[in-house]
Amino acid sequence: MIRDLIKKNHSYRRFDSSVKIEPSAIEKWIELARFSPSARNLQPLKFAFSTDESINKLILPHLGWAGYLKDWSGPEEGERPVAYIAVLQDKSLTENVHCDDGIAVQSILLGAVEDGFGGCIIGTVNKSKVAKIFKLPGTLEILWIIALGKPLEKVVIETTTGNEIKYWRDKEDVHHVPKRPLDELIFKKV
Protein backbone atom coordinates (compact mmCIF):
# COMPACT_ATOMS: atom_id res chain seq x y z
CA MET A 1 0.00 0.00 0.00
CA ILE A 2 1.41 3.36 -1.07
CA ARG A 3 -0.26 4.96 1.97
CA ASP A 4 1.87 2.92 4.37
CA LEU A 5 5.05 3.77 2.51
CA ILE A 6 4.25 7.49 2.32
CA LYS A 7 3.37 7.56 6.04
CA LYS A 8 6.67 5.88 6.86
CA ASN A 9 8.64 8.41 4.80
CA HIS A 10 9.38 10.99 7.49
CA SER A 11 12.28 13.42 7.41
CA TYR A 12 14.86 11.36 9.28
CA ARG A 13 17.93 13.22 10.56
CA ARG A 14 19.69 10.62 12.73
CA PHE A 15 20.95 7.35 11.36
CA ASP A 16 22.85 4.22 12.32
CA SER A 17 26.15 5.08 10.63
CA SER A 18 27.30 1.48 10.83
CA VAL A 19 24.74 0.48 8.18
CA LYS A 20 26.14 1.42 4.78
CA ILE A 21 24.27 2.02 1.51
CA GLU A 22 25.58 0.44 -1.69
CA PRO A 23 26.02 2.73 -4.72
CA SER A 24 23.81 0.31 -6.67
CA ALA A 25 20.94 1.03 -4.24
CA ILE A 26 21.30 4.78 -4.80
CA GLU A 27 21.28 4.23 -8.56
CA LYS A 28 18.13 2.14 -8.24
CA TRP A 29 16.40 4.98 -6.34
CA ILE A 30 17.57 7.59 -8.86
CA GLU A 31 16.09 5.38 -11.55
CA LEU A 32 12.72 5.88 -9.83
CA ALA A 33 13.13 9.60 -10.51
CA ARG A 34 13.96 8.76 -14.11
CA PHE A 35 10.60 6.98 -14.51
CA SER A 36 8.70 9.86 -12.91
CA PRO A 37 6.84 12.65 -14.74
CA SER A 38 8.78 15.66 -16.01
CA ALA A 39 7.35 18.96 -17.28
CA ARG A 40 7.36 18.88 -21.08
CA ASN A 41 9.34 15.66 -20.60
CA LEU A 42 12.46 17.81 -20.59
CA GLN A 43 14.16 15.86 -17.75
CA PRO A 44 16.48 18.69 -16.71
CA LEU A 45 17.56 17.10 -13.42
CA LYS A 46 20.89 15.44 -12.88
CA PHE A 47 22.30 13.77 -9.80
CA ALA A 48 25.60 13.41 -8.02
CA PHE A 49 25.97 11.15 -5.03
CA SER A 50 28.45 10.01 -2.42
CA THR A 51 28.56 6.83 -0.37
CA ASP A 52 32.21 7.46 0.52
CA GLU A 53 32.86 8.21 4.19
CA SER A 54 35.71 10.65 3.53
CA ILE A 55 33.63 12.63 1.00
CA ASN A 56 30.61 12.56 3.32
CA LYS A 57 32.76 14.14 6.04
CA LEU A 58 33.56 17.01 3.69
CA ILE A 59 29.89 17.56 2.81
CA LEU A 60 28.43 17.51 6.34
CA PRO A 61 29.70 20.93 7.58
CA HIS A 62 27.99 22.65 4.64
CA LEU A 63 24.48 21.51 5.54
CA GLY A 64 21.92 23.14 7.86
CA TRP A 65 19.86 20.80 10.02
CA ALA A 66 16.36 21.10 11.50
CA GLY A 67 15.93 24.88 11.79
CA TYR A 68 13.32 24.60 14.56
CA LEU A 69 15.60 22.60 16.91
CA LYS A 70 17.66 25.51 18.18
CA ASP A 71 19.90 23.51 20.53
CA TRP A 72 20.71 20.73 18.05
CA SER A 73 23.28 21.48 15.36
CA GLY A 74 23.06 18.20 13.48
CA PRO A 75 23.73 14.48 13.82
CA GLU A 76 26.65 13.38 15.97
CA GLU A 77 29.36 10.87 15.16
CA GLY A 78 27.76 7.45 14.74
CA GLU A 79 24.41 8.98 13.75
CA ARG A 80 25.47 10.72 10.57
CA PRO A 81 24.16 10.04 7.06
CA VAL A 82 26.04 7.36 5.14
CA ALA A 83 25.13 8.79 1.73
CA TYR A 84 24.20 12.05 0.08
CA ILE A 85 22.45 12.68 -3.21
CA ALA A 86 22.77 16.15 -4.75
CA VAL A 87 19.73 16.95 -6.90
CA LEU A 88 21.02 19.17 -9.69
CA GLN A 89 19.43 21.48 -12.22
CA ASP A 90 21.07 21.28 -15.63
CA LYS A 91 21.00 24.96 -16.59
CA SER A 92 22.12 24.14 -20.11
CA LEU A 93 18.66 22.56 -20.55
CA THR A 94 16.37 24.98 -18.71
CA GLU A 95 16.08 27.84 -16.24
CA ASN A 96 12.92 26.35 -14.73
CA VAL A 97 12.50 22.78 -13.46
CA HIS A 98 8.82 23.44 -12.60
CA CYS A 99 7.91 20.80 -10.00
CA ASP A 100 10.23 18.09 -11.36
CA ASP A 101 12.52 18.36 -8.33
CA GLY A 102 9.81 17.61 -5.79
CA ILE A 103 8.54 14.69 -7.87
CA ALA A 104 12.08 13.29 -8.10
CA VAL A 105 12.94 13.60 -4.41
CA GLN A 106 9.67 11.97 -3.38
CA SER A 107 10.30 9.04 -5.75
CA ILE A 108 13.87 8.64 -4.45
CA LEU A 109 12.82 8.77 -0.80
CA LEU A 110 9.97 6.29 -1.28
CA GLY A 111 12.45 3.89 -2.87
CA ALA A 112 14.84 4.35 0.06
CA VAL A 113 12.10 3.83 2.65
CA GLU A 114 10.86 0.66 0.95
CA ASP A 115 14.42 -0.69 1.19
CA GLY A 116 14.61 0.03 4.93
CA PHE A 117 16.44 3.33 4.70
CA GLY A 118 15.26 6.92 4.97
CA GLY A 119 16.41 10.46 4.57
CA CYS A 120 15.93 14.17 4.75
CA ILE A 121 15.69 16.80 2.02
CA ILE A 122 18.07 19.61 2.95
CA GLY A 123 17.67 23.06 1.44
CA THR A 124 20.09 24.92 3.70
CA VAL A 125 23.23 24.08 1.78
CA ASN A 126 26.44 25.99 1.13
CA LYS A 127 26.04 25.27 -2.54
CA SER A 128 29.36 26.60 -3.81
CA LYS A 129 31.29 24.49 -1.29
CA VAL A 130 29.39 21.28 -2.03
CA ALA A 131 29.64 21.96 -5.79
CA LYS A 132 33.42 22.04 -5.38
CA ILE A 133 33.42 18.72 -3.51
CA PHE A 134 31.48 17.09 -6.37
CA LYS A 135 33.53 19.06 -8.95
CA LEU A 136 30.34 20.27 -10.63
CA PRO A 137 30.58 22.38 -13.79
CA GLY A 138 28.91 25.81 -13.73
CA THR A 139 25.92 24.48 -15.69
CA LEU A 140 24.88 22.17 -12.84
CA GLU A 141 23.30 23.91 -9.86
CA ILE A 142 22.49 22.19 -6.59
CA LEU A 143 18.78 22.35 -5.77
CA TRP A 144 18.62 19.96 -2.81
CA ILE A 145 20.79 17.55 -0.88
CA ILE A 146 19.16 14.33 0.25
CA ALA A 147 20.88 12.89 3.33
CA LEU A 148 20.37 9.13 3.63
CA GLY A 149 20.90 6.29 6.05
CA LYS A 150 19.24 3.72 8.29
CA PRO A 151 16.92 5.80 10.50
CA LEU A 152 17.76 5.78 14.18
CA GLU A 153 14.95 7.96 15.42
CA LYS A 154 11.24 7.65 16.06
CA VAL A 155 9.06 10.18 14.27
CA VAL A 156 5.41 10.70 15.16
CA ILE A 157 2.78 12.62 13.18
CA GLU A 158 0.58 14.94 15.23
CA THR A 159 -2.25 17.27 14.24
CA THR A 160 -1.54 20.99 14.35
CA THR A 161 -3.16 23.22 16.94
CA GLY A 162 -3.89 26.62 15.45
CA ASN A 163 -1.07 27.57 13.09
CA GLU A 164 1.70 25.88 15.11
CA ILE A 165 3.68 23.83 12.60
CA LYS A 166 7.08 23.65 14.30
CA TYR A 167 8.30 20.11 14.93
CA TRP A 168 9.81 19.26 18.32
CA ARG A 169 11.59 16.53 20.26
CA ASP A 170 10.30 15.20 23.55
CA LYS A 171 12.27 13.98 26.58
CA GLU A 172 12.50 10.48 25.12
CA ASP A 173 14.04 12.05 21.99
CA VAL A 174 10.98 11.22 19.88
CA HIS A 175 10.54 13.68 17.00
CA HIS A 176 6.99 15.06 16.67
CA VAL A 177 5.72 16.58 13.40
CA PRO A 178 2.43 18.49 13.51
CA LYS A 179 0.45 18.22 10.26
CA ARG A 180 -2.48 20.46 9.36
CA PRO A 181 -5.78 18.54 9.38
CA LEU A 182 -7.14 17.37 6.02
CA ASP A 183 -10.16 19.68 6.28
CA GLU A 184 -7.82 22.66 6.43
CA LEU A 185 -6.00 21.56 3.25
CA ILE A 186 -9.12 21.10 1.15
CA PHE A 187 -10.39 24.56 0.31
CA LYS A 188 -13.23 23.42 -1.88
CA LYS A 189 -14.84 20.28 -3.24
CA VAL A 190 -17.49 20.46 -5.95
Added chain:
Amino acid sequence: MIRDLIKKNHSYRRFDSSVKIEPSAIEKWIELARFSPSARNLQPLKFAFSTDESINKLILPHLGWAGYLKDWSGPEEGERPVAYIAVLQDKSLTENVHCDDGIAVQSILLGAVEDGFGGCIIGTVNKSKVAKIFKLPGTLEILWIIALGKPLEKVVIETTTGNEIKYWRDKEDVHHVPKRPLDELIFKKV
Protein backbone atom coordinates in the same frame (compact mmCIF):
# COMPACT_ATOMS: atom_id res chain seq x y z
CA MET B 1 6.88 -2.61 -5.10
CA ILE B 2 7.15 1.16 -5.42
CA ARG B 3 9.08 0.69 -8.66
CA ASP B 4 6.09 -0.95 -10.36
CA LEU B 5 3.76 1.80 -9.18
CA ILE B 6 6.10 4.60 -10.27
CA LYS B 7 6.60 2.97 -13.67
CA LYS B 8 2.84 2.70 -14.11
CA ASN B 9 2.34 6.38 -13.27
CA HIS B 10 2.57 7.87 -16.76
CA SER B 11 1.01 11.16 -17.78
CA TYR B 12 -2.36 9.91 -19.01
CA ARG B 13 -4.42 12.31 -21.11
CA ARG B 14 -7.28 10.15 -22.36
CA PHE B 15 -9.73 8.47 -20.03
CA ASP B 16 -12.86 6.36 -19.96
CA SER B 17 -15.30 9.10 -18.98
CA SER B 18 -17.93 6.53 -17.98
CA VAL B 19 -15.83 5.54 -14.94
CA LYS B 20 -16.39 8.14 -12.24
CA ILE B 21 -14.18 8.98 -9.25
CA GLU B 22 -15.77 9.39 -5.83
CA PRO B 23 -14.93 12.54 -3.86
CA SER B 24 -13.82 10.28 -1.00
CA ALA B 25 -11.14 8.78 -3.27
CA ILE B 26 -9.79 12.23 -4.11
CA GLU B 27 -9.70 13.11 -0.42
CA LYS B 28 -7.79 9.92 0.29
CA TRP B 29 -5.19 10.85 -2.34
CA ILE B 30 -4.88 14.42 -1.01
CA GLU B 31 -4.29 12.89 2.41
CA LEU B 32 -1.18 11.24 0.91
CA ALA B 33 0.10 14.76 0.18
CA ARG B 34 -0.71 15.69 3.76
CA PHE B 35 1.58 12.91 5.05
CA SER B 36 4.40 13.92 2.68
CA PRO B 37 7.42 16.08 3.57
CA SER B 38 7.08 19.86 3.50
CA ALA B 39 9.90 22.43 3.63
CA ARG B 40 10.19 23.72 7.21
CA ASN B 41 6.98 21.72 7.74
CA LEU B 42 5.10 24.87 6.70
CA GLN B 43 2.49 22.96 4.62
CA PRO B 44 1.54 25.94 2.44
CA LEU B 45 -0.39 23.92 -0.15
CA LYS B 46 -4.15 23.79 -0.35
CA PHE B 47 -6.38 21.90 -2.74
CA ALA B 48 -9.68 22.40 -4.54
CA PHE B 49 -11.23 19.61 -6.55
CA SER B 50 -14.15 18.82 -8.79
CA THR B 51 -15.80 15.49 -9.58
CA ASP B 52 -18.88 17.27 -10.94
CA GLU B 53 -19.46 16.88 -14.66
CA SER B 54 -20.90 20.36 -15.16
CA ILE B 55 -17.97 21.99 -13.34
CA ASN B 56 -15.48 19.81 -15.21
CA LYS B 57 -16.96 21.09 -18.49
CA LEU B 58 -16.25 24.66 -17.39
CA ILE B 59 -12.63 23.83 -16.46
CA LEU B 60 -11.63 21.91 -19.61
CA PRO B 61 -11.41 24.85 -22.08
CA HIS B 62 -8.90 26.58 -19.81
CA LEU B 63 -6.29 23.80 -19.96
CA GLY B 64 -3.49 23.24 -22.47
CA TRP B 65 -2.83 19.64 -23.49
CA ALA B 66 0.33 17.85 -24.67
CA GLY B 67 2.30 20.68 -26.26
CA TYR B 68 4.30 18.34 -28.52
CA LEU B 69 1.19 16.83 -30.17
CA LYS B 70 0.49 19.67 -32.57
CA ASP B 71 -2.59 18.15 -34.21
CA TRP B 72 -4.30 17.08 -30.99
CA SER B 73 -6.05 19.77 -28.98
CA GLY B 74 -7.12 17.63 -26.04
CA PRO B 75 -9.34 14.70 -25.09
CA GLU B 76 -12.63 14.28 -26.95
CA GLU B 77 -16.09 13.66 -25.52
CA GLY B 78 -16.09 10.28 -23.81
CA GLU B 79 -12.33 10.46 -23.13
CA ARG B 80 -12.25 13.50 -20.88
CA PRO B 81 -11.07 13.61 -17.25
CA VAL B 82 -13.77 12.89 -14.67
CA ALA B 83 -12.05 14.89 -11.93
CA TYR B 84 -9.67 17.80 -11.48
CA ILE B 85 -7.54 18.72 -8.49
CA ALA B 86 -6.22 22.28 -8.32
CA VAL B 87 -2.96 22.40 -6.35
CA LEU B 88 -2.92 25.79 -4.65
CA GLN B 89 -0.29 27.92 -2.98
CA ASP B 90 -1.56 29.67 0.13
CA LYS B 91 0.16 33.03 -0.29
CA SER B 92 -0.90 34.09 3.20
CA LEU B 93 1.56 31.44 4.45
CA THR B 94 4.52 31.83 2.08
CA GLU B 95 5.78 33.20 -1.22
CA ASN B 96 7.87 30.05 -1.83
CA VAL B 97 6.61 26.46 -1.71
CA HIS B 98 10.13 25.10 -2.44
CA CYS B 99 9.58 21.60 -3.85
CA ASP B 100 6.44 20.85 -1.82
CA ASP B 101 4.25 20.99 -4.93
CA GLY B 102 6.15 18.27 -6.78
CA ILE B 103 6.20 16.05 -3.70
CA ALA B 104 2.44 16.50 -3.29
CA VAL B 105 1.48 15.81 -6.92
CA GLN B 106 3.64 12.69 -7.01
CA SER B 107 2.02 11.37 -3.82
CA ILE B 108 -1.47 12.11 -5.18
CA LEU B 109 -0.79 10.47 -8.54
CA LEU B 110 0.74 7.36 -6.98
CA GLY B 111 -2.39 7.00 -4.85
CA ALA B 112 -4.58 7.37 -7.93
CA VAL B 113 -2.56 4.83 -9.93
CA GLU B 114 -2.68 2.29 -7.11
CA ASP B 115 -6.48 2.61 -7.15
CA GLY B 116 -6.65 1.96 -10.90
CA PHE B 117 -6.85 5.57 -12.02
CA GLY B 118 -4.26 7.93 -13.45
CA GLY B 119 -3.72 11.50 -14.45
CA CYS B 120 -1.71 14.30 -15.88
CA ILE B 121 -0.14 17.36 -14.27
CA ILE B 122 -1.15 20.39 -16.32
CA GLY B 123 0.84 23.62 -16.12
CA THR B 124 -0.73 25.41 -19.08
CA VAL B 125 -3.75 26.75 -17.26
CA ASN B 126 -5.77 29.93 -17.61
CA LYS B 127 -5.40 30.46 -13.89
CA SER B 128 -7.71 33.45 -13.46
CA LYS B 129 -10.57 31.62 -15.23
CA VAL B 130 -10.16 28.41 -13.23
CA ALA B 131 -9.78 30.42 -10.00
CA LYS B 132 -13.18 31.98 -10.72
CA ILE B 133 -14.77 28.55 -11.28
CA PHE B 134 -13.50 27.38 -7.87
CA LYS B 135 -14.28 30.82 -6.35
CA LEU B 136 -10.75 31.05 -4.95
CA PRO B 137 -9.78 34.04 -2.79
CA GLY B 138 -6.81 36.14 -3.92
CA THR B 139 -4.55 34.46 -1.36
CA LEU B 140 -4.84 31.06 -3.10
CA GLU B 141 -2.91 30.77 -6.36
CA ILE B 142 -3.20 27.84 -8.74
CA LEU B 143 0.13 26.07 -9.25
CA TRP B 144 -1.01 22.96 -11.13
CA ILE B 145 -4.15 21.23 -12.26
CA ILE B 146 -4.16 17.43 -12.03
CA ALA B 147 -6.59 15.89 -14.52
CA LEU B 148 -7.80 12.45 -13.42
CA GLY B 149 -9.70 9.46 -14.70
CA LYS B 150 -9.52 5.82 -15.72
CA PRO B 151 -6.69 5.75 -18.32
CA LEU B 152 -7.77 4.79 -21.84
CA GLU B 153 -4.40 4.95 -23.52
CA LYS B 154 -1.29 2.86 -23.68
CA VAL B 155 1.93 4.64 -22.74
CA VAL B 156 5.36 3.19 -23.44
CA ILE B 157 8.73 4.35 -22.08
CA GLU B 158 11.53 4.58 -24.64
CA THR B 159 15.15 5.67 -24.28
CA THR B 160 16.13 9.02 -25.77
CA THR B 161 18.31 9.24 -28.83
CA GLY B 162 20.55 12.28 -28.59
CA ASN B 163 18.62 15.12 -26.97
CA GLU B 164 15.23 14.19 -28.49
CA ILE B 165 12.80 14.24 -25.59
CA LYS B 166 9.51 14.95 -27.40
CA TYR B 167 6.84 12.33 -26.82
CA TRP B 168 4.85 11.07 -29.80
CA ARG B 169 1.90 8.88 -30.77
CA ASP B 170 2.23 6.06 -33.26
CA LYS B 171 -0.32 4.82 -35.82
CA GLU B 172 -1.92 2.52 -33.24
CA ASP B 173 -2.38 5.59 -31.00
CA VAL B 174 0.19 4.34 -28.50
CA HIS B 175 1.88 7.21 -26.64
CA HIS B 176 5.71 6.95 -26.53
CA VAL B 177 7.77 8.82 -23.93
CA PRO B 178 11.55 8.95 -24.43
CA LYS B 179 13.48 9.04 -21.15
CA ARG B 180 17.14 9.95 -20.86
CA PRO B 181 19.28 6.92 -19.92
CA LEU B 182 20.28 6.56 -16.27
CA ASP B 183 23.97 7.09 -17.08
CA GLU B 184 23.13 10.51 -18.48
CA LEU B 185 21.30 11.51 -15.28
CA ILE B 186 24.08 10.53 -12.90
CA PHE B 187 26.77 13.15 -13.25
CA LYS B 188 29.01 11.77 -10.57
CA LYS B 189 29.24 8.96 -8.05
CA VAL B 190 31.90 8.91 -5.36
